[in-house]
Amino acid sequence: MERYGHGGDLVTAADEYGLSEDGFLDFSSNMNPYGPPESVGRLLCGRWRELARYPDPAIRSFRRKLAERFRIDAERIWVGNGAAELIDLAVRAIMPRTAAVVRPSFSEYEEAVTKAGGRVIEIPLSAADRFDLPERDVRRVAARTDVLIVGHPNNPTGRPADPRFLRDLARDGVRLIVDEAFIDFSPEQERLSLIRLAAESDRVAVIRSMTKFYAVPGIRLGFVVAGGEWIARIRRLQVPWSVNAPAQWIGEALLDEREYAERTVRWIGEERAWLSGKLASLGLTVTPSEANFLLCRLPSANGGSIGPLDAGTVQRLLGRRGVLIRDASRFPGLDGSYIRVAVRLRHENERLVSELARVFARAADGRPE
Numbered sequence: 001m002e003r004y005g006h007g008g009d010l011v012t013a014a015d016e017y018g019l020s021e022d023g024f025l026d027f028s029s030n031m032n033p034y035g036p037p038e039s040v041g042r043l044l045c046g047r048w049r050e051l052a053r054y055p056d057p058a059i060r061s062f063r064r065k066l067a068e069r070f071r072i073d074a075e076r077i078w079v080g081n082g083a084a085e086l087i088d089l090a091v092r093a094i095m096p097r098t099a100a101v102v103r104p105s106f107s108e109y110e111e112a113v114t115k116a117g118g119r120v121i122e123i124p125l126s127a128a129d130r131f132d133l134p135e136r137d138v139r140r141v142a143a144r145t146d147v148l149i150v151g152h153p154n155n156p157t158g159r160p161a162d163p164r165f166l167r168d169l170a171r172d173g174v175r176l177i178v179d180e181a182f183i184d185f186s187p188e189q190e191r192l193s194l195i196r197l198a199a200e201s202d203r204v205a206v207i208r209s210m211t212k213f214y215a216v217p218g219i220r221l222g223f224v225v226a227g228g229e230w231i232a233r234i235r236r237l238q239v240p241w242s243v244n245a246p247a248q249w250i251g252e253a254l255l256d257e258r259e260y261a262e263r264t265v266r267w268i269g270e271e272r273a274w275l276s277g278k279l280a281s282l283g284l285t286v287t288p289s290e291a292n293f294l295l296c297r298l299p300s301a302n303g304g305s306i307g308p309l310d311a312g313t314v315q316r317l318l319g320r321r322g323v324l325i326r327d328a329s330r331f332p333g334l335d336g337s338y339i340r341v342a343v344r345l346r347h348e349n350e351r352l353v354s355e356l357a358r359v360f361a362r363a364a365d366g367r368p369e
Contacts, residue, residue, distance in 0.1 A: 017319045028324040030293045032215040033344040037257045055245035062251045072199035078231050081242045083181045083209040083222035088112045090205045093233035096146035103333030109149040131157035147175040153182050156340045158289025175203045182291040184213035185268050195225050202227035214254045219247040272343045278353045293342045309363050310336035317359050
């Protein structure tokens with residue numbers, strides 16, 4: 001399923017399990033299950049003739065609107081073809097010889113460093129500590145590397161960093177790339193986010209995604225906030241017209257979707273707690289999360305009675321029944337006892353719980369297939 005390194009690959013799933021792409025309930029990608037706001041459809045219908053024009057190469061209107069939203073200088077903002085492009089550009093702009101990366105975390109951090117010719121120094125996270133940043137280890141490693149790259153909240157754990165700790169690191173001279181792709185789902189995002197610090201510092205870059213919270217991954221849109229020279233280097237490295245016109249229009253429209261955003265934050269808090277409880281009742285160990293996904297350890301890893309089920313087997317058995325999850329062993333630092341599931345709407349989450357219960361019951365009877 002993770003042939004290309006990510007979830008949400010319905011084409012591969014259709015090939016693998018013999019179902020149509022529309023025949024899956026997808027818990028493998030972390031999108032807002034409400035789908036795109038209605039304003040996106042109206043906008044595309046109303047402006048399609050403008051596709052005959054080139055997009056604004058400086059993405060000025062969207063950047064101005066972002067600057068107003070976050071009360072920062074538009075010159076400290078740049079926009080990219082999704083957060084993945086901006087991670088790559090932010091790393092290449094500084095060409096680190098060494099970079100500190102926690103494990104487990106988003107694989108593109110390590111890939112970006114390696115492609116830039118740098119060497120990754122790993123900082124292992126511990127399940128016993130809920131996968132929180134080990135501050136002493138982070139300080140020790142960050143002091144001898146050129147940059148620390150951290151997810152905030154982290155993927156696949158859903159754990160945020162302590163923003164005071166990150167600010168202390170920046171104050172002490174540590175260069176930081178902070179990936180806030182999932183921070184919109186937290187009601188604490190104003191307190192947690194380091195965007196204001198990044199706008200005022202030459203050593204911090206914050207990367208945000210527009211596509212996960214607003215369920216528009218097909219357009220590829222994200223932005224980075226950093227010091228002026230860092231932004232200038234990112235701009236020079238980026239391919240011209242990387243951000244197409246519909247992405248720019250949609251980005252502006254999404255910033256006006258206050259009611260959608262408030263409804264999503266209310267929903268995720270309630271539904272994440274409900275799903276966590278149901279998964280725990282099946283014997284899974286659920287990592288507390290501030291994102292719209294949950295990292296879970298299978299019951300067999302905890303001495304449960306469901307037999308030798310690993311993440312790959314559970315993924316395959318569910319996939320045959322039209323339910324997609326992530327095999328979290330694909331994240332360096334995790335083994336085959338971990339899966340990751342998105343939080344979706346209640347009736348969808350109920351099906352996930354039911355299908356997992358069925359898989360576990362059959363395994364306990366000695367007939368997992």
